[in-house]
Amino acid sequence: MVAMNIRCVPENNKRDYLQLLLLADEQEDMIDRYLARGTMYALDIEGETVGVCVVTDEGGRVLEIKNLAVDPAYQRRGLGRELIEFIARNAKGSYDELQVGTGDSPLTVPFYEACGFVRHHRIENFFIDNYDHPIVEAGVLLKDMVYLRRCL
Template identity: 35%
Template sequence: MNNDIMIIPTSQMTKEHRQLYLNADPDEQLVKQYLPRCSPFELRVDDELIGVILLEPLDKQTVEIKNLAIDPQWQHHGYGKALVQFAKRYARLHGASTLVVGTGSTSMASLLLYQKCGFRITNVDRDFFTRHYQQPIYENGIRLRDMVRLAMTVK
């Protein structure tokens, strides 16, 4: 990450923003449902949009990473980690002590990222994706069924 990186609030919903949100969560209706409850931020490198994160306060002590996506051509360069670090600072600044995230049990890269950043698995929501998503999702050749929930202390 040698380039000029900025993580800034955004109210935009361009075609590029929409595609990034859908890269992380393929159900557009669900994204539209939780988007109004979230604080949206974009990650730009040399003024190019390459990532997004949606942060949702769940209560006074907890902030959830609701959606985090990096453009596929920019993945594995530390930008996802930069967004997680940003989320930790955001949670602390808003008085929260816990940062949580949920991701698919077949989302190996996401699970690895979150654990490298200090998250610990708290539980598994069995059949979450079969209950909440109309269309089956396949990742790494496996049908996604379960959500893995992770948390970390930020204070």
Template identity: 50%
Template sequence: MKIEVETQDKARYMGLLLLADEQESMIARYLTRGDLFVMRADGGRVVCVAVVTDEGGGVCELKNLAVAPCFQRRGYGKYMVGYLCRLYACRFGTMMVGTGDSVTTVSFYRSCGFEYSHSVAGFFTDNYDHIIVEDGKVLTDMLYFRKSLC
């Protein structure tokens, strides 16, 4: 596996980014200002993408993490999160991640060492043009998790 920062034509990964964030206009808000990481398998096939932004005050945020469907549940997402935490540890003290109240997603981030920080009530209903359902549950609030990188 090889992970590289993509600086040109970030939008060409939109199809994969949409797996983790269902609305293109929301992705556009952070894609241009964030670092886009692309994990490739031997042979160049894209396995996973992630976007990290600088939120100021020593905090970075993992805005998007998506694993191609044929590579899911094989540890690639967790590997990417670990890589990003190590990479950003020298520049930031804390990494944040926001997600919906989905058992699968919350469990994943907890397994990566993130702890609950706070919630933003109505985030999904206020910012998305459609209802988002994950694990059979309509998402309303954004749950934020944090991990110390020091």
């Protein structure tokens, strides 16, 4: 059994994980919009940080996943789901819903749906209006931000 640990990252150390954060959000100034106000968690395996998650309180008892990233060498092993379940367990009682906004991608939307999220709403042209370059994932040009929610 591999030793896994999820821990809260201190405020002054969040930017140490920028390379991982950029896997999920490839524009640094967009990360800066939520990093300072978010709570960041790191998933360590045998002392090495291989995943991160940033969540923010959006008011109305809604907690939002702003960034969820796992090192490519460790993907498809359930670690992203482990981070989500950790967040959900710890948010229960303080929040009613966990939400995530993502591109309408054939990679990310099915992942979140498999983790119990359902489509809630979308913001048209979010990626076009907020990013300085086209964002393409799995061959799809991302335009709209799709929000998914899960009851806690």
